[in-house]
Amino acid sequence: xxxxxxxxxxxxxxxxxxxxxxxxxxxxxxxxxxxxxxxxxxxxxxxxxxxxxxxxxxxxxxxxxxxxxxxxxxxxxxxxxxxxxxxxxxxxxxxxxxxxxxxxxxxxxxxxxxxxxxxxxxxxxxxxxxxxxxxxxxxxxxxxxxxxxxxxxxxxxxxxxxxxxxxxxxxxxxxxxxxxxxxxxxxxx
Numbered sequence: 001x002x003x004x005x006x007x008x009x010x011x012x013x014x015x016x017x018x019x020x021x022x023x024x025x026x027x028x029x030x031x032x033x034x035x036x037x038x039x040x041x042x043x044x045x046x047x048x049x050x051x052x053x054x055x056x057x058x059x060x061x062x063x064x065x066x067x068x069x070x071x072x073x074x075x076x077x078x079x080x081x082x083x084x085x086x087x088x089x090x091x092x093x094x095x096x097x098x099x100x101x102x103x104x105x106x107x108x109x110x111x112x113x114x115x116x117x118x119x120x121x122x123x124x125x126x127x128x129x130x131x132x133x134x135x136x137x138x139x140x141x142x143x144x145x146x147x148x149x150x151x152x153x154x155x156x157x158x159x160x161x162x163x164x165x166x167x168x169x170x171x172x173x174x175x176x177x178x179x180x181x182x183x184x185x186x187x188x189x
Contacts, residue, residue: 006112012103022058023049023100023114024074026122026138028090044102044110055079058099061118072099072118074138084127084134092122097140119143 005013012018023044026033035052036042042049059073074097102114120140128135153159157170 005115009103009112009115012105012111019104019106021102021104021114023102024052024056024058025049025098025100026074026092027096027098028092029095030090042108044100044114052076061099071123071139071141072120074140076136076138078133079136084136087125087127087136092125092138095122096120097122097138 021042022037023042024035025047032047034047034049035056036049037052037056037058039051039053041051055077057075057077059075061070061072097118097120098116099118100114101117103111105111118140120142122138123141124139126137126139128137155170155173157168157173160167160170
């Protein structure tokens with residue numbers, strides 16, 4: 001499978017020394033939360049990512065030849081209990097989460113543009129308390145998970161008008177439901 005990596009990022013990935021980074025962007029109703037796996041703040045694409053350092057972990061992201069959704073988990077360890085209240089009150093289900101892979105040079109500048117390696121929707125949030133700190137695990141599903149959802153559609157006028165508001169094709173269906181149609185023989189005189 002080919003990747004559309006930025007040319008300088010593709011060259012950097014093949015270099016003898018590599019300084020890889022991961023950028024995580026979670027888009028909540030109250031605003032975006034952007035973290036990266038280093039220390040301090042870093043700016044990419046006019047957005048500031050806060051360093052998660054050792055507290056930010058991501059499970060493996062796998063890819064298969066089959067058409068199936070692969071999920072991912074984002075883990076924040078050692079979070080203070082005050083921040084947990086934000087996690088409990090924020091509406092997260094169905095919101096977008098993105099993850100990018102990039103490289104930094106020896107000065108800390110980006111080499112090319114980071115590559116998006118995951119885009120999905122937030123699914124579940126698990127909180128484990130360990131005394132004064134907590135671990136928060138956010139599970140996200142690939143957007144292909146929608147392929148598994150059943151599409152509820154009916155052959156009714158109301159359902160058709162949700163998609164095509166001026167369509168009147170199904171308006172006449174109730175009138176012909178009990179209608180007797182004589183087919184293939186002469187009609188009585």
